[in-house]
Amino acid sequence: MVQTRQWEKPMQNSPATLEPSFKSILIEVLKTALEQYPPKTKIGRILDYLLSLRNLELADKAALFLIDHGSQTLDLLVSRGFSDSDKTACNGTRFGLCHCGQAVKNGKSKFSRTQPPLLSLHIKAALFTGNYCVPIVKDGQPLGVLTIYVNGNHSHSAETEGLFEAIGNIIAVIIESQQMDQQLIQLVNDLRGSIINLREEKKFSESIIQGLNHGLIVVDLEGRIRKCNSVAQSIFKPFTTQLDGQFLADFLGDSAAKQLLTTSPSNTNQFERELTFITPTREKKIIGFSNVPQEDARGRKVGVIISLSDISELKYVRREMEKMNRLSTIAEIASAVAHEVRNPLAGIKIMAQSIEEEAKDNSEQLECSQRIIRQVDRLNELLSDFFSYARPAEPNKRPTSLGAIVAETKPLIHNRLIKSHIDLFVDISNELPKIIADPHQVQQVFLNLFLNAIDAIKEQGQIEISARFLTKSKVHYFKKRYPALLEGNNYVVVHFTDNGTGMPPEVAEQVFEPFFTTKTSGAGLGLSIVYRTLKENDAAIVLESKKGKGTTFIIFFRADV
Incomplete structure (x- = not known):
């Protein structure tokens, strides 16, 4: 089926009924309509061409008006031969006040010989010899009106009126194309504005997401990460270097991924739910x-x-x-108990010593009194531990040599090391910075660690002590694992290692608790005193232990740098 163009739609006189010369005129007008010019230029060239056809007896005057539907007026778009007074009179005219307005109002072409009332106010009546007014209509919607003036020799005919109607249809397509172009330009501008707004909204949203002080990730229903911020990237850095596009289950495991994807009730407190991971570096x-x-x-x-x-x-x-709250509470209790028990013990010992002096000839009484004295001395030692834990002495912190402290401690445990066939290896450089601590209290710390290691090894083993300098620029690498470290400080790091029996995780978590012990003797205060003493000296201690593999105590002393 052949599609009919706008300018070929049926009219009073179709192109088939026009004279051959009129058909050639339409062909030239169509050629002009198809040229690559702005719509206003095209219409002007069409009017110039029509007015140049002398056989039509036209008056060298024509114009095209567009309809302003809001104000119901005609606005001049293109004119030829119009004087300034003509333009002033015709532009913005309301419907019905002139021939053009009447043609638009009636929706029919109009040929008039009589002068319109509007024109008589500006131009002498003798100058008006007639004009055609052709409505420009597209799909039943009036767009404007074409007016062509004729001279006194022009003879009106249906063929001529049909020619102008056909030209009006061509102009309607030009105007519609212009309107479509304007709508397209407006649409493109609106779309460009929308894209800019979307980009700004996206940038704003990304700025908010990246500015959050907590991690944020967005995943689809399959668990694939579609969006994340830098904090989330740093949290999961030990597992993967790139989050976008990754499946949670691929680097966290199915169980953890399922928990993260299971949405919680809206009234759940922020970060109330927890997950514990072990990183590839065992952190x-x-x-x-x-x-x-x-x-x-x-x-x-x-x-x-x-x-x-x-x-x-x-x-x-x-x-x-x-832990510190528990230690403080227990310390107060221990101090009170030790104070109340020590005085009666002193009396018991004095009485036992008196009995010992009087029982020189009674071996049974002598043995009982000596046994009482030994047990009282044992209790006094235990009370001394209580006081050491409950009321530690104020440390005299000063720069001191770590190597010298270890060297002074070695003679105190030398015999026990030989007796138990335990080898001691010390690797402490003379160039190592001094530590800031109370040397006497640090010596007591090492003595307790030595005794603890000897008990863990029992016989035939080894103890290793090594130390190295940790600059403050590298502290942040250890802070995640040892949060007690301060990033502005330099540290001397001591590794105290034995190859004894080691400890399971549940025991390792409690070794610094007061009165916790796995031994058959002792009060379980040795490592608690170590922990508290180091705290008082601005040092930190952690341990790494594995059942059957041994134990390493890691101590961080502030360096005098």
Whole structure:
């Protein structure tokens, strides 16, 4: 089926009924309409061409008006032969006040010989010899009106009126194309504005996401990460260098991924839920998280938004605070008990010594009195431990040599090392910076660690002591694992290692607790005193132990640098 063009639609006189010369005129007008000129230029060239046809007896005057539907007026677009007064009179004219307005109002072409009332106010009546007014209509919608003036020799005919109607249809297509172009330009401008707004909104949203002080990841329903911020990237850096596009299960495991993807009730507190991971470097990491479903515009769940934070350090601080509170409470109790018990013990010992002096000839009484004295001395030693733990002496912190402290401690345990066939290896450089601590209290710390290691080895083993300097520029590498470290400090790091029996994790977590012991003798205060003494000297201690493999105590002393 052949599609009919706008300018070929039926009219009073179709092109088939026009004279051959009129058909050639239409062909020239069509050629002009197809040229690459702006619409206004095209219409002007068409009017110039029509006015140049002398056989039509035209008056060298023509114009095209567009309709302003809002104000119901005609606005002049293109004119030829119009004087300034003509333009002033015709431009912005309301419908019905002139021939053009009447043609638009009636929707029919109009040929007039009589002068319009509007024109008589500006031009002498003798100058007006007639004009055609042809409505420009597209799809039943009036767009404007074409007016062509004729001279006194012009003879009106239906063929001529049909020619001008056909030309009007061509001009309607030109005007419609212009309007479509303007609409397209407006659409493009609106689209460009929308794209700019979307980019700005996206940039704003990304700035907010990246500016958060906690991690944020967005995943689809399959667990694939679609978006994340830099904090989330740093949290999961030990597992993967790139989060975008990764599946949670691939680097965290199915169980952890399932927990992260299971949305919680809306009233759940932020980061109330927790996950514990062991990184490839054997570092324990605790993650607090919360999540909400991500929905599309229709309210369908399309993913999960997960907020998360590394709370490993926070958990460590809380444990340390709880431990210090327990230690403080126990210390007060121990101090009170020791004070109340020591005085009666002193009386018991005096009485036992008196009995010992009077029982020189009674071997049975002598043995009993000596046994009482030994047990009282043992209790006094235990009370001394209580006091050491409950009321530690104020440390006299000063720069001191770590090597010298270890050297002074070695003679105190030399005999026990030989007796138990234990080898001692010390690797402490003379160039190592001094530590800031009370040397006497640090010596007591090492003595306790030596005795603890000898008990763990029993016989035939070895103890190794090594130390190295840790600059403050590298402290942050250790802070995640040892949160008690301060990044502004330089440290001397001591590794005290034995190859004894080692400890299972549940025992290792409690070794610094007061009165905790796995031995058959002792009060379980040795390592508690070590922990508290080091705290008083601004030092930190942690341990690494594995059942059957041995134990390493790692001590961080502030360096005098």
